[in-house]
Amino acid sequence: xxxxxxxxVSMSGxxxxxxxxxxxxxxxxxxxxxxxxxxxxxGIKVHIGHSAANVGDAELVVRTSAVPLSxxxxxxxxxxxxxxxxxxxxxxxxxxxxxxxxxxxxxHGKTTVTAMLHETLCEAGVExxxxxxxxxxxxxxxxxxxxxxxxxxxxxxxxLFLHPTLCVCLNAxxxxxxxxxxxxxxxxxxxxxFTSVGKTGCVVLPAQLKSLFPHRNRVLFxxxxxxxxxxxxxxxxxxxxxxxxxxKRKVSLAVRGEHNVHNALALLAASERLGVPADVAVxxxxxxxxxxxxxxxxxxxGLGRVVLDYAHHxxxxxxxxxxxxxxxxxxxxCVFQPHTYSRxxxxxxxxxxxxxxxxxxxxxxVYSAREKPRAGVNSxxxxxxxxxxxxxxxxxxxxxxxxxxxxxxxxxCDTVLILGAGDVNKLADxx
Numbered sequence: 001x002x003x004x005x006x007x008x009v010s011m012s013g014x015x016x017x018x019x020x021x022x023x024x025x026x027x028x029x030x031x032x033x034x035x036x037x038x039x040x041x042x043g044i045k046v047h048i049g050h051s052a053a054n055v056g057d058a059e060l061v062v063r064t065s066a067v068p069l070s071x072x073x074x075x076x077x078x079x080x081x082x083x084x085x086x087x088x089x090x091x092x093x094x095x096x097x098x099x100x101x102x103x104x105x106x107x108h109g110k111t112t113v114t115a116m117l118h119e120t121l122c123e124a125g126v127e128x129x130x131x132x133x134x135x136x137x138x139x140x141x142x143x144x145x146x147x148x149x150x151x152x153x154x155x156x157x158x159x160l161f162l163h164p165t166l167c168v169c170l171n172a173x174x175x176x177x178x179x180x181x182x183x184x185x186x187x188x189x190x191x192x193x194f195t196s197v198g199k200t201g202c203v204v205l206p207a208q209l210k211s212l213f214p215h216r217n218r219v220l221f222x223x224x225x226x227x228x229x230x231x232x233x234x235x236x237x238x239x240x241x242x243x244x245x246x247x248k249r250k251v252s253l254a255v256r257g258e259h260n261v262h263n264a265l266a267l268l269a270a271s272e273r274l275g276v277p278a279d280v281a282v283x284x285x286x287x288x289x290x291x292x293x294x295x296x297x298x299x300x301x302g303l304g305r306v307v308l309d310y311a312h313h314x315x316x317x318x319x320x321x322x323x324x325x326x327x328x329x330x331x332x333x334c335v336f337q338p339h340t341y342s343r344x345x346x347x348x349x350x351x352x353x354x355x356x357x358x359x360x361x362x363x364x365x366v367y368s369a370r371e372k373p374r375a376g377v378n379s380x381x382x383x384x385x386x387x388x389x390x391x392x393x394x395x396x397x398x399x400x401x402x403x404x405x406x407x408x409x410x411x412x413c414d415t416v417l418i419l420g421a422g423d424v425n426k427l428a429d430x431x
Contacts, residue, residue, distance in 0.1 A: 002058035003027035004074060005067045006046060007035045010151075011087055013131045013141030014062070017094060019044055020143050028054045028073060038139070052076035059083075062090050065156055066370045091131070091150065092161025098129070100147035102270065103162050105154065105193065106170030107186075108316055109263045112255070113170060114151045115291050116267045118142060120284035121149065124276045134310070135292035155179060157189050163196045168270045169205040170263065172212070175313050177346035178371070187212055204269045206262070221269035227251075227261055235327040237261050241268065241282075249282050255290040257323040293425060295323065300431040302407060304330065305415045308428045312339040312421035314350035320417055321357040330413035331359035335402050335427065337420030338366045341374040344382065352386035352393070358417070360392040362405055367422025399427045406431065 003015045006027025012035040019025040019042055028047040029036050036046045047054040052072045055061060061077040061084045069075075077084050095101055104114045111133040118130035128144040133151040152159035152167075155176050172190045174183045187209075194203045194213040203213045207220045226242040235256035240248050241264075253260055264285055271281035290296070293310040300306045305328070311320045317336070324332045334355055338344040344351065344366055355361040363379040363386075379395055386393035396402045410416055418428055 001025050001060045001062060002055050002073070002077075004050070004061060004063040004071060005029055006039060006044075007031070007033045008064050008066070008087070009035065009133055009135070009140050010091065010131065010153075011062070011064055012036075012039055014087065014090055014094065015039055015044060016042060016141045017129065017131075017143065026054070026056060026058065034135075035140070055082065060085065062087055065158075086158070088153075088156070088158030088161045091158075092163070095131075095148055095150055095162050095164075098145075098148040100166075100274075101162070101164045102147065102149045102166045102168065102274070103152040103159065103164035104149070104168045104170070104270075105152040105159055105190065106168075107154070107173040107175045108313065108319075109170045109259065109266075110151050110153070111291050111310075112260070112294055113168060113263050113266055113270075114149055116263065116285065116288050117149045117168075117270060119288045120267060120271050120276055120281050121147075121274070123284040123287070124271075124280045126274070126276070132291065134294065152193070154186065154189060154193075159193050160189075160196065162193075163198070165197065165201045166270060166273055167194060167197050167201065167203045168266055169194070169203065169209060169212075170266055171206065172209055173313070173315060174346070175343070178340070178342040202273055204266060204273065206266075219269050219273065221266045222262070224272075225265045225268045227265060230258070230261065232258075232326055235323050237264075241265070243268075243278055244272075245278075247278070249278065251282055252286050254286060254288060256295050256327065257319055259319045295320070298428045298431070300416075300428070302412075303410050303414075303416060303431065304412045306418065306428065306431060307415065308418050308425055310421050311419045312343070314347050314354040317351075317354040317419060318357070320419060321355065324415045324417055325357055328413075328415035330411055330415070332357070332415050332417065333406065333410050334358045334361040334417045334419060335364060335396070335406065335424070336361055337364040337422050337424035338379060338382065339421040340369050341366055341371050341377045344379075345374060345377045348377075348382065348385065349389075351382060352389050352391055355386065355391055355393070358392075360394075360409065361386065362394050362396045362402060364396055364402060364420070364424065364427075365398075367420065367424070369422065399430050402427055403430050
């Protein structure tokens, strides 16, 4: 099997899984990364750069949506009769091969809760495979055979290839305007996904989405598990949870942000369905210390608290800013790299309003990802929109400019948020 774009977080996990099962695996990517290095360390042949010769004698070629059909490796495979499948198709085939199948979906939080579930199953001693959409404790994939936990992404409706026995849904907002017409279209896709659990499966979801799965084999996690007495210590939530057995247990999270209370309740409901004892799940939550680029603090000389966060949707940014406001001893300064032109255009005003809780925001150029530029959609104009709304904003053309801006404006008591889903993590390295 040959993976085109093997450095992607989901592609690398699939490649590793199949290699550990004994398949012959190779891959290619345009640049070296931690993921390509990890695959190479397993003995997987990784080519840097794309070439038809990379395909070799592969019997199956796997590509991501970011890899176009015009890619020379994909073209060669098709011309020579080698099947080409999308990443999500292969993930579906691998996922459906397990007896117990847990899928975690939602516009926000799915990577965190997938990793939470992995930590909980480890604590419970349950052998399992986990496909995480981010890096947790140095890896994004964990090998096992008895059951599987995987992140189920709604982009391009790719989650429809999965058929879980347990589906955990956290929320359902519009995030991919290049794939969905509006919020109702998103909810219809989620409702369609829920039907794939079958008659004996279960859907765990919040009460506000109960109409999307009106069947009896569902659990409304924020009704079944009730949180109260919420307090924070350095932004980390502590609260009481009333369990269905009538017992009240104290939960202390090692991750920051009130939104993680919501994630924790979903984890508790999923754990209950998987037969994990309540005290084991609570202990696992106290041990869970977060996925990389989800409020990841970086030590930077001359600056105070610097946080790298994957937030790329207005809802996520508001949550990150609110958390920063709770922990900061001084101001909250943000550097934001918008992700894709379609999302930037769809949430134009929202990408200004979401920074009202911050003291200043600097917009970097849009990270185009798979898209081409759009007329009138750029970060300079977005900064002007924010300024017109009374927000302290500016445009910065590149990472060196952002470095100068931060060192010229941030003090040791300020909190700096570096936000976005593109390559903005390079700014943290530069700092």
